[in-house]
Amino acid sequence: MTNFSMAANHSIRPVKEDVIFGMSLKAEEAIKRDGFKNIINSTIGALLDDEGKLVTFHSVFEVLKGLSDQQIAAYAPLSGMPEYIKCAIEATFMDCRPEGFIDGVATPGGSGAIRHAIWNYTDAGDKILTSNWFWEPYQTMASEHMRKIATYELYDENMDFNLKSFETSLSELLSEQKRALILLNTPAHNPTGYSLSSSEWLRLREVLVKLSKDENNKIVLFIDVAYLDFCEDEEREFFKILGGLPKNVLILVSFSMSKGYTFYGLRSGALIGVSSEEKVIKEFKEVCAHSNRGVWSNGTRAAMETLIEIYRNETVKEKVMAERKIHKEILKQRAEAFIDSASKVGLDLCPYKGGFFISIPHDDSIKIAEKLVEKNVFVVPLEKGLRFAVCAVSIDKCKTAPLLIKEMMDSLK
Ligand SMILES: Cc1ncc(COP(=O)(O)O)c(C=O)c1O
Numbered sequence: 069m070t071n072f073s074m075a076a077n078h079s080i081r082p083v084k085e086d087v088i089f090g091m092s093l094k095a096e097e098a099i100k101r102d103g104f105k106n107i108i109n110s111t112i113g114a115l116l117d118d119e120g121k122l123v124t125f126h127s128v129f130e131v132l133k134g135l136s137d138q139q140i141a142a143y144a145p146l147s148g149m150p151e152y153i154k155c156a157i158e159a160t161f162m163d164c165r166p167e168g169f170i171d172g173v174a175t176p177g178g179s180g181a182i183r184h185a186i187w188n189y190t191d192a193g194d195k196i197l198t199s200n201w202f203w204e205p206y207q208t209m210a211s212e213h214m215r216k217i218a219t220y221e222l223y224d225e226n227m228d229f230n231l232k233s234f235e236t237s238l239s240e241l242l243s244e245q246k247r248a249l250i251l252l253n254t255p256a257h258n259p260t261g262y263s264l265s266s267s268e269w270l271r272l273r274e275v276l277v278k279l280s281k282d283e284n285n286k287i288v289l290f291i292d293v294a295y296l297d298f299c300e301d302e303e304r305e306f307f308k309i310l311g312g313l314p315k316n317v318l319i320l321v322s323f324s325m326s327k328g329y330t331f332y333g334l335r336s337g338a339l340i341g342v343s344s345e346e347k348v349i350k351e352f353k354e355v356c357a358h359s360n361r362g363v364w365s366n367g368t369r370a371a372m373e374t375l376i377e378i379y380r381n382e383t384v385k386e387k388v389m390a391e392r393k394i395h396k397e398i399l400k401q402r403a404e405a406f407i408d409s410a411s412k413v414g415l416d417l418c419p420y421k422g423g424f425f426i427s428i429p430h431d432d433s434i435k436i437a438e439k440l441v442e443k444n445v446f447v448v449p450l451e452k453g454l455r456f457a458v459c460a461v462s463i464d465k466c467k468t469a470p471l472l473i474k475e476m477m478d479s480l481k
Pocket of ligand 1: 113176177178179180203253258292294323324325326332337
């Protein structure tokens with residue numbers, strides 16, 4: 069009787085505890101017991117103020133609250149409001165729009181965009197390629213759709229992007245499957261904060277061109293830019309080199325209102341497609357619109373209306389950008405404080421270029437994270453190290469955390 073189950077075979081999976089959620093819960097208990105100022109909670113993947121309260125952009129919420137009931141309540145078209153898609157494309161590329169045919173489909177956040185890429189550009193049982201440090205939900209999304217994750221090494225011996233490993237893995241996958249979807253999270257990778265440099269991007273482009281010479285290969289590069297709005301505008305430069313690729317290389321880019329507009333729970337984003345071939349983009353729009361109808365019907369109209377209103381009014385747009393800039397600066401200062409302290413105490417970090425998280429490589433991260441709980445320091449243990457969310461921790465605590473982590477690592481050697 070113990071094996072009795074009502075769920076379909078494909079839905080019976082090992083029940084795993086959500087590590088991030090579990091650690092956050094422990095941190096909340098500690099806050100109640102010892103007070104917020106006495107604990108360091110670096111488990112939350114959202115921008116929090118120094119008192120641990122979720123940052124929300126006032127300029128964005130003013131627009132949302134000014135919408136009519138009808139603007140909020142109505143259904144949106146299946147593939148999203150056309151003006152919203154236009155704004156999402158503009159907000160993503162700014163003045164670095166790649167050449168080619170471009171279109172988009174609204175999705176519930178960047179997660180929805182990843183889902184559509186997985187479903188529409190891989191076959192059942194296929195492997196999806198990403199780096200060996202990766203955002204854990206990629207795994208969940210892959211298995212939810214009966215796909216698997218294959219990985220390449222993120223770093224080479226100099227802790228730069230490991231293009232060789234990328235090329236070998238991609239080439240192997242193409243020989244096996246003849247199609248490959250790559251999930252590339254840059255700039256400001258979660259969990260490490262890595263961003264590909266311009267020269268790394270150029271070399272990666274060369275690899276795509278080389279492997280696309282076999283016309284039977286189909287390469288889909290999904291660029292997960294979840295943290296793009298917290299990078300410098302110039303970091304969008306790489307988009308420009310993504311035009312003019314052969315027709316069997318499709319570029320997909322996610323747009324999300326979660327971080328850049330603090331609309332996390334309002335669930336709005338888009339999947340954007342870029343191709344030198346018009347037919348590929350027409351097909352992209354059709355398959356993704358079908359997926360929308362088949363999975364969640366349509367997206368959150370209020371969020372789409374908010375983005376449209378922001379982009380219609382230059383003054384409002386400037387206000388949003390100015391408010392975001394303040395928080396971008398705070399994030400930068402927190403990261404600098406953490407990196408500076410880490411270097412003073414000799415704590416090795418993964419190279420950080422930007423974003424919400426910094427990672428500390430370690431072979432036994434679970435043990436370290438568990439012991440750190442005793443010191444009221446809460447970090448997320450990952451397979452390859454610890455993740456510290458600088459987005460959620462004040463500068464002062466970012467300064468003190470590295471020593472506590474280093475001492476714990478040394479004491480457990
Ligand atoms: C790397 C990465 N990709 C995608 C997402 C998707 O976020 P959302 O669906 O809220 O846009 C997140 C959110 O934390 C993320 O960290």
